[in-house]
Amino acid sequence: MYAALWRILPGPVWLRIIIVLVLVAAILYALVTWVFPWVDSMVTSNEEGTVAT
Amino acid sequence: MTEPAAPTEPDGSRPASHQLRPRRRKRRVSVVGVFGELLITAGLLVLLFLGWQVWWNSAILAGQQTSAASKQAQQWLEQSKGSHAPATTPTPGATAAPAAPPPVMDPVGAAQPLGVMYVPRFGDGWKRIIRETVDVQSVLNSYDAGVGHYPDTQMPGAVGNFAVAAHDTGYGNAFLNVSKLQLGDKIYIQTKDGFYTYDFRNFEYVQPTAVDVLLPVPQVADASATNRLITLTTCNPPYHAQERIAAFGVFDSFSPTPPSEIAAEVSGG
Numbered sequence: 629m630y631a632a633l634w635r636i637l638p639g640p641v642w643l644r645i646i647i648v649l650v651l652v653a654a655i656l657y658a659l660v661t662w663v664f665p666w667v668d669s670m671v672t673s674n675e676e677g678t679v680a681t
Numbered sequence: 682m683t684e685p686a687a688p689t690e691p692d693g694s695r696p697a698s699h700q701l702r703p704r705r706r707k708r709r710v711s712v713v714g715v716f717g718e719l720l721i722t723a724g725l726l727v728l729l730f731l732g733w734q735v736w737w738n739s740a741i742l743a744g745q746q747t748s749a750a751s752k753q754a755q756q757w758l759e760q761s762k763g764s765h766a767p768a769t770t771p772t773p774g775a776t777a778a779p780a781a782p783p784p785v786m787d788p789v790g791a792a793q794p795l796g797v798m799y800v801p802r803f804g805d806g807w808k809r810i811i812r813e814t815v816d817v818q819s820v821l822n823s824y825d826a827g828v829g830h831y832p833d834t835q836m837p838g839a840v841g842n843f844a845v846a847a848h849d850t851g852y853g854n855a856f857l858n859v860s861k862l863q864l865g866d867k868i869y870i871q872t873k874d875g876f877y878t879y880d881f882r883n884f885e886y887v888q889p890t891a892v893d894v895l896l897p898v899p900q901v902a903d904a905s906a907t908n909r910l911i912t913l914t915t916c917n918p919p920y921h922a923q924e925r926i927a928a929f930g931v932f933d934s935f936s937p938t939p940p941s942e943i944a945a946e947v948s949g950g
Contacts, residue, residue, distance in 0.1 A: 629715045664733050669818070677856065677915045678815045678846040679892050679925050
C-alpha cells in the first residue's frame with residue numbers, strides 16, 4: 629500500500645520526500661485538531677477522578 | 682586505462698536495466714500486505730492518540746486552566762478590594778480573641794465558578810478554578826476549570842465537608858500530585874469573599890464507589906459534623922483508575938486578603 633503510494637508520487641526522490649513530509653504534517657494536523665478531540669469526547673469515562681456509586 | 686571498464690553481462694546488455702525488470706515484477710499490492718500495513722497504521726494512530734491525550738493535550742489544558750484561574754483570582758480580588766478594605770484593618774492585640782466563623786457563600790449553579798484553589802505543594806504557580814458539579818465535559822475536562830465541587834457537599838468554610846474532584850492524569854493533570862501532600866501542607870481556597878486556608882491532614886485509599894468520603898464527617902454515617910473539612914478526590918494510582926485517593930484537610934483560618942504565601946500568585950497572575 630505505502631510502496632504503491634510512493635510509486636504514484638511524481639518527481640525525483642527529494643521531491644517525493646518533501647511531498648510525503650507535507651502529507652504527514654497535514655494528516656497529523658487534522659488528527660490533533662479534529663479527530664483526537666472527537667474520539668476523546670466519545671471514549672471518556674464519566675467517573676474518572678470522582679467517587680460515585 | 683583512464684576510465685574504468687563498465688562490467689558487462691554475458692549477453693552484452695547493460696546491467697542496470699537488466700536488474701530492474703525482475704524486481705518490478707514483484708511490485709504488486711497484495712491483500713495481506715495492505716491489511717498488515719493498515720494494522721500497523723491503526724496501532725500507530727492509537728499510540729499517537731494516547732500520547733496526545735496524556736501529554737500534549739494535557740499540557741495545553743494545564744496552561745489554559747492556570748491562566749483562567751489567574752484571571753478569575755484577579756477579578757475577585759478587585760471586587761473584594763472595594764467591599765472589604767475598610768473592615769479588614771486588623772486591630773493590634775485583637776488576635777487573642779477566638780476567630781469569628783468564616784463567611785459561607787451561597788451555593789452556585791451548575792458549572793459556575795465558586796472558587797480558585799492554590800496548593801503550593803502541587804508545584805510552582807499551581808492554581809485552578811473550582812466549578813460546581815463534577816461533570817466531566819463541562820468541569821473536569823474544561824479548559825478553564827479542572828476542579829469540580831461535589832454538589833451535595835458543603836461550601837468553603839462551612840461546618841462539614843467541602844469536597845472537590847479532579848483528574849490526576851490528562852485534561853490538565855490538576856490533581857497529579859495529590860499523593861505528594863505532607864502533613865500540614867496548606868490548601869488555599871479563594872472565593873469572592875476572601876481566602877480560606879486548610880491544613881492537609883491525611884489520606885484514605887478507597888474504592889471508586891466509596892462515596893462516604895464525601896460525608897460531612899468523612900466515612901462516618903449519621904454523625905453530626907463539628908469540623909470544617911476539605912476533601913480532595915482523584916484517581917489512584919497515577920495513570921490508572923482502579924482506586925481513588927482522598928486527601929482530607931482541616932480548616933485553619935479565613936482572611937479577606939491573600940495569605941502571604943500565595944499573595945504574589947493571586948495578584949501577579
